[in-house]
Amino acid sequence: xxxxxxxxxxxxxxxxxxxxxxxxxxxxxxxxxxxxxxxxxxxxxxxxxxxxxxxxxxxxxxxxxxxxxxxxxxxxxxxxxxxxxxxxxxxxxxxxxxxxxxxxxxxxxxxxxxxxxxxxxxxxxxxxxxxxxxxxxxxxxxxxxxxxxxxxxxxxxxxxxxxxxxxxxxxxxxxxxxxxxxxxxxxxxxxxxxxxx
Numbered sequence: 259x260x261x262x263x264x265x266x267x268x269x270x271x272x273x274x275x276x277x278x279x280x281x282x283x284x285x286x287x288x289x290x291x292x293x294x295x296x297x298x299x300x301x302x303x304x305x306x307x308x309x310x311x312x313x314x315x316x317x318x319x320x321x322x323x324x325x326x327x328x329x330x331x332x333x334x335x336x337x338x339x340x341x342x343x344x345x346x347x348x349x350x351x352x353x354x355x356x357x358x359x360x361x362x363x364x365x366x367x368x369x370x371x372x373x374x375x376x377x378x379x380x381x382x383x384x385x386x387x388x389x390x391x392x393x394x395x396x397x398x399x400x401x402x403x404x405x406x407x408x409x410x411x412x413x414x415x416x417x418x419x420x421x422x423x424x425x426x427x428x429x430x431x432x433x434x435x436x437x438x439x440x441x442x443x444x445x446x447x448x449x450x451x452x453x454x455x
Contacts, residue, residue, distance in 0.1 A: 266327070269365070276370040282432045284375045287425035290432050298431075299424035306348040306355045309430050313362050323347055325358035356423050363433055382415075382422045389415040 282290040298305040314320045321340040323331045324347060336343045348355045363369060371379075392408035 273361075273364055273370070276364065276368040278367055278369045279372060280369055280375075280429055280433060281436050282429055283372050284378050284422065284425045284429060287428040287432070291428050294431050295424050295428040298427040299420060302420065302423055302427070303348040303352055303355075305424075305427050306352060306359065307344055309427055309434070310344060310348070310355065310359050310362075312434050313359050313366075313430070318344070324351065324354050325362045327358050327361050328354060353419075353423065356426055359430055360426060363430055367433070367437070369433070378422060378425075382418050385411070385415040385418050 288295045294305075310321075310325075311318065318340040319337075321336055321344055323334040323336050323343055326332065328351075334343050334346075364371070389408070389412040392404070392411050396405045396408045
């Protein structure tokens, strides 16, 4: 367990030294592919399933729960039925599935997260924590005005969460579009003919 934690810490530190950048950052993801961003907003788990499968080059024998980045990875019976495990992951652990696909792509292409993306992600986490704290305070105090404030903060937190996740998934799609178009343009060279003269 301690060895696995140390490996994760080293992986996160290594990610900070990556030099490549995303083809689109989170602030421009909507403009990069508006239809996909809308689809991922309204059907996030389905999009997450498609993107993870695509990130694995449609080879589900490579699938590991949460892409190997969570403690449950490799212990969920992925090898027997990877499609069902991935479906369970994207519906039950949606945030982890989006983050895991992100880490998978970052590690494959040595992509760093920009400062702006980090701020957006940190703001999303901050709002989630604030909503949780406000809800706990309301449970303890029982004040109806605080309950309304907690509800508004919770709604804002959910709005930001789903928006950021859909922008992240659009970012992942744009990255894989670039990857796949690069691989598609690399074809076998034509057969050469020897001339007799």
